[in-house]
Amino acid sequence: MSAELFSVFYQFADVFAFLILSAAGLAIVFGMMGVINMAHGEFIMCGAYVTVGLVKLGVPLAIAQGLAAVTAGLIGVAVEYLIVRRLYKRPLDSLLATWGLSLIVTQSMLLIVGSSVTGIGTPEGSFAIGGYTFSTYRLVLFACAVAVLIGLYVIFMKTRFGVMARATMQNAAMAKALGARTGRIYAISFGIGAGLAGLCGALYAPTMTLIPTMGATFVVESFVTVVVGGANVLLGTAPAAVFLAMIRMALNASYGQIIGQIGMLFAVILIIRVLPEGLSSVLVRRGR
């Protein structure tokens, strides 16, 4: 019985980690800043490729993953400065621009790096409970997802930058008048978002096939989680991930992956219909 219970927790943790890690970056870029970043998947892909590249050069996995996230973050700052900055008042144009960027990046990767890269293998470690064996690394992913949520809470609620950032997202003109350097805040926020996307790719790189279009497998889940969550990263994305993970896990376990995917997307449609502003609109209102 305890094996069954643990397996339910493990499966929930696995889906939850996937949703949080793939959505965290987008929650900032899309949820807070309102930029529909179609190149989100490519930042994830960037994190994965940098990780694998560094590991093959002999860098230990954890350090490679950290460097990969930083690399994606720096590229994010550059993208913000060069492209996104000019399009904050034109959300549809920013959608088009980032989509174009995504196409250019995937095709360039295909031409430069090739259609597939040899994987690096998941770190050793597994344990058995009852008749089941589990990979330890999946629990590491869950721990990382929780750490990302805590990290975001600290950055946006407990630091000076966080206060400025929230002020800027709410009313940029007023924040600027009060002395916040909004341009820099936008750039750093976008960088954090891209860095978190890179971290997602870095963490999942050992467990997946690396191809230039790999970001696409994360994008649907990440957008869905952010849209269901609404504008607030902490009070939106996290509960949305819990909610969607429970639905998907339950349906996956009883009816298989197809029904799991259909059921999750169906739940998303229902929620957006009932709560157009996402889960955070309810939770934030109640908090006041």
Place this chain on the structure above:
Amino acid sequence: MQSRHLLRTAVLGVALGAAAFGAAQAAEPPLKVGLLEDVSGDLAFMGMPKLHGSQLAVEEINKSGGILGRQIELIHLDPQGDNARYQEFARRLLSRDKVDVLIGGITSASREAVRPIIDRTTTPYFYTNQYEGGVCDASMISMGAVPEQQFSTLIPWMVEKFGKKVYVIAADYNFGQISAEWNRKIMKDLGGEVVGEEFIPLGVSQFAQTIQNIQKAKPDWLLTINVGAAQDSFFEQAAAAKLNLPMGSSIKVMLGFEHKRFKPPALNNMHATANWFEEIDTPEANDFKKRWHAKFPDELYINDMGYNAYNALYMYKALVEKGKSTKLEDMRKVIATGEACIDAPEGKVCIDPKSQHTSHRMRLISVGPQHEVTVVKDYGTIKPYWLGDIGCDLTKKNDKDQYTPSHLPNKS
């Protein structure tokens, strides 16, 4: 662009022709070969060798004088794994470029998307993948292996070696569904049991739940007919969770070269039946591999699709030259004689007149812990007999249908 390309081809043709045959024959327009292969998108890593195999064959045939003295012009379009684009490009190649023959398609979904379009023309079509079998269509010539060559050999061997309980993970589209149906039929005939079947939507990359479902069902072995780079992540995740089950497949190793793409031992204990895999060690195969790698030094693996794509052009050459015509009806007259054969790197392969599918030398291969590939069993040449047995006879009637164990021709 188009005219410059034509000019270039013409100049090349004149130069080569003048050297070998004299200018009169070179003045003939080149044969146009339309090729639809994904070299971007989720399946690019499989499609790239298909393009390379076609390019290698075209280069070799052109150097040795072309087909009936005519040079080949290869027109390749990249449908990017999108079935709508497959249809659009098939129409473009057939009606605008007026190709003499159409080759290609990776997934069975893409093949079924373009087949009705081809059926409305008189252009021959070569499908160059192994697949779930059953297409009885006079316009289509299939170069790859089919279930009676792959599953009827592999599954009894797996049952004998590992046990009677199998769990299936399959891609959720016609290839996975029909292959699973084949497995059910063969397992039933063998008195085995399918303890679980899971169909995975294309693009899904997370398998923790699937792995647990498998452990709960306690199978003796797995049939893995998952497709595409995302679904291949299963192997890495199953290895990390120490699933440690023997696996069988009709598409792994020789087609997706997972043993080259994943770090050992993710593919350990995988077994497959194939007409081609790069590890084949015969003089003909080694010579072929040498020519391939000389032209494409960066190729990670020469997979069976790429190999079949290469053979398709030689088969086309054989059919056209024996029938002395590029017309489908004349090519089919050659096929009807049962003498439509070529000496391929795997050995002699022939087209079966009833089904227009190809006979193959089948071998069972196993992957070891260091991802070394060994040949466990050699079945010799196996003919594609199933369609003929159930009543498909293209020399008499063009069904234009795809049959499966549960969808057989009407006996009227």
